[in-house]
Every structure is written in C-alpha cells, then in structure tokens.
Amino acid sequence: MTVELTPITLNSINKEEYSIFFHYICESLKQIHEAQPELHYHGGLDHSLLVHEQALLLSDMEGLLENQRNLAGILAIGHDLGFFQQYLDNEPFGVDAMVFGMRNFGSLQKFIGDVEEPILSTNLNYTPKTLIAKILRDADLSAIGRKDFPLWAARLRKEWLDHPEVPNELNAIANNDHEFYQLEHDFINHHQWQTRSAERLYG
Numbered sequence: 001m002t003v004e005l006t007p008i009t010l011n012s013i014n015k016e017e018y019s020i021f022f023h024y025i026c027e028s029l030k031q032i033h034e035a036q037p038e039l040h041y042h043g044g045l046d047h048s049l050l051v052h053e054q055a056l057l058l059s060d061m062e063g064l065l066e067n068q069r070n071l072a073g074i075l076a077i078g079h080d081l082g083f084f085q086q087y088l089d090n091e092p093f094g095v096d097a098m099v100f101g102m103r104n105f106g107s108l109q110k111f112i113g114d115v116e117e118p119i120l121s122t123n124l125n126y127t128p129k130t131l132i133a134k135i136l137r138d139a140d141l142s143a144i145g146r147k148d149f150p151l152w153a154a155r156l157r158k159e160w161l162d163h164p165e166v167p168n169e170l171n172a173i174a175n176n177d178h179e180f181y182q183l184e185h186d187f188i189n190h191h192q193w194q195t196r197s198a199e200r201l202y203g
Contacts, residue, residue, distance in 0.1 A: 013070045014107035021105050025078040028097070032084050038163040041156040042080050047143075052076040055139035061197035062131060071111050072132050074098075075118050076139055082119075087165035091123045134194035138202075144188055145202020153184055 082094030
C-alpha cells in the first residue's frame with residue numbers, strides 16, 4: 001500500500017520531521033497488523049489514514065491554527081497505536097507510544113503535553129473537552145456518516161469474531177445477525193457528533 005501525505009502547511013512543526021514521524025507511525029501500524037491480523041478494522045493503515053484525512057478536514061472547517069491542525073493530523077494517524085499492547089482500553093498505551101516517538105523530534109516535543117486528552121477521547125467512555133479532542137473523536141467515527149459504512153461495519157464485525165481479546169459479549173453479538181444490526185442501528189441513532197462541522201458532514 002502506497003502511503004501519501006495529505007498536503008499540509010507547516011509553521012513551527014518542521015515539515016521534514018512531520019513527514020518522518022508520519023511514516024514512522026505508518027510503519028508501526030503495519031507491524032501491528034502483521035502481529036495481529038485479526039484486527040480487520042483497527043489494524044493496518046486504511047482506518048488510520050481515513051481518520052487522518054477527516055481530522056485535517058474538520059480542523060480546517062473548525063478554523064484551527066496551523067500548529068493545532070498539524071497536531072490533530074499527527075494524533076489522528078497514531079491514535080490506534082495502543083492496540084500493540086491490548087484490545088480494550090488501549091488508549092493510554094497509545095498515548096505512551098505517541099509520546100515516546102515525539103521525544104525524538106525537536107519540533108514535536110513542545111506538543112507532548114497535548115497528546116493525552118485527544119487520544120483518550122477516542123474511547124467512547126471518555127468525554128472530549130478540547131476542540132482537538134472533539135475533532136479526533138469525530139474523525140475516528142466518521143465512517144458511520146459515510147456511504148461505505150456497511151463495509152467498515154462488516155470489518156468490525158469480523159474483528160469481533162476473530163480477535164482473541166474481544167470480550168465474549170461482543171463476540172456473541174457479532175455471531176448473531178439481528179443483535180449486531182440492532183446494535184449498529186442503535187449506535188447510529190443515538191450518536192452525537194462533537195463538532196458542528198462533523199454534524200454538517202456526517203449527520
């Protein structure tokens with residue numbers, strides 16, 4: 001799979017460092033997929049690249065300044081790194097992985113303190129507080145507002161069936177057509193987007 005950077009404008013985040021870090025994250029995601037091929041939804045690059053694309057789009061629509069927009073892009077591409085450690089509640093491990101990587105890049109180090117809240121916010125039990133966190137949550141779930149959502153839902157269902165760390169109750173739901181589609185229906189109908197831009201795009 002060829003990885004291309006979404007065009008971005010960079011100010012105090014060094015463009016070369018952004019590119020190197022982006023590809024560092026992509027290689028890490030490839031390793032996760034190789035180690036856990038059962039991650040049909042969260043593994044590999046396509047989900048993370050979609051989230052990256054949508055995070056930058058939402059950042060533009062919400063009027064984020066350059067550095068905040070670029071930070072949203074960095075967090076979006078790396079938000080699922082915690083799956084390297086465990087399936088459920090992996091977000092704190094994702095924070096650690098991002099911080100570990102950013103320490104090696106001078107222009108990214110100043111943003112280390114801004115990593116935790118947005119990545120933790122990709123857990124549905126966590127309430128996003130900052131605008132970047134809200135953007136990342138919306139970007140992470142943008143598939144439910146897309147025409148190709150049935151394809152993503154099918155991948156998530158297969159992941160719940162195949163991954164050994166998926167809880168028994170989710171595995172049981174995935175094994176039952178009615179229960180899975182009912183869960184899907186209820187989730188979409190009760191979902192609330194965090195930003196007005198996401199509501200306009202996906203709502």
